[in-house]
Amino acid sequence: KNEVEQSPQNLTAQEGEFITINCSYSVGISALHWLQQHPGGGIVSLFMLSSGKKKHGRLIATINIQEKHSSLHITASHPRDSAVYICAVLIRDDKIIFGKGTRLHILP
Amino acid sequence: DAGVIQSPRHEVTEMGQEVTLRCKPISGHNSLFWYRQTMMRGLELLIYFNNNVPIDDSGMPEDRFSAKMPNASFSTLKIQPSEPRDSAVYFCASSFVNEQYFGPGTRLTVT
Numbered sequence: 001k002n003e004v005e006q007s008p009q010n011l012t013a014q015e016g017e018f019i020t021i022n023c024s025y026s027v028g029i030s031a032l033h034w035l036q037q038h039p040g041g042g043i044v045s046l047f048m049l050s051s052g053k054k055k056h057g058r059l060i061a062t063i064n065i066q067e068k069h070s071s072l073h074i075t076a077s078h079p080r081d082s083a084v085y086i087c088a089v090l091i092r093d094d095k096i097i098f099g100k101g102t103r104l105h106i107l108p
Numbered sequence: 109d110a111g112v113i114q115s116p117r118h119e120v121t122e123m124g125q126e127v128t129l130r131c132k133p134i135s136g137h138n139s140l141f142w143y144r145q146t147m148m149r150g151l152e153l154l155i156y157f158n159n160n161v162p163i164d165d166s167g168m169p170e171d172r173f174s175a176k177m178p179n180a181s182f183s184t185l186k187i188q189p190s191e192p193r194d195s196a197v198y199f200c201a202s203s204f205v206n207e208q209y210f211g212p213g214t215r216l217t218v219t
Binding site for chain 1: 199
């Protein structure tokens with residue numbers, strides 16, 4: 001079993017829909033990252049969080065440490081949100097474990 | 109700051125050749141990470157440095173891979189000899205406190 005599991009693996013939605021991507025992990029962590037990888041390959045860090053909730057524009061990330069679960073939400077989704085979203089957990093000594101990613105496709 | 113800089117952006121080489129990938133971290137960052145991304149395995153951590161010292165190289169696939177960080181502003185990842193299964197995108201990232209900033213990656217193709 002992978003230490004970091006993301007769901008769904010692939011998601012296609014219509015423009016404007018509310019999107020939720022989930023990440024569950026089985027190890028103790030110090031922080032969790034949500035990354036966005038665009039079709040061109042570049043990786044951008046969206047959020048780093050260790051508790052609660054963070055919001056940036058139309059993106060919201062939440063984490064429940066007790067349940068070892070995080071969600072990334074996109075409100076009013078847009079075709080430019082189409083990308084691969086990767087959950088990564090930071091464990092001791094700066095070691096990081098990645099999920100397999102969720103490929104999101106927003107249709108106009 | 110220009111962000112994390114990697115070179116080359118693309119590399120095509122024949123198997124058996126030596127390949128050197130380069131990374132310049134963001135100034136002031138004290139940790140540097142090398143990652144490999146493939147379709148089959150996703151993103152994998154190869155090695156990371158803290159204050160120029162290798163901390164964890166357990167992700168380095170085999171002895172053909174080596175990484176150095178001679179100073180705070182430069183790191184190399186070397187593959188010698190290269191094999192077709194090394195074809196991947198190699199990312200470098202740097203951080204100061206936990207949050208990592210990724211470089212644009214080097215797409216390596218070994219034929």
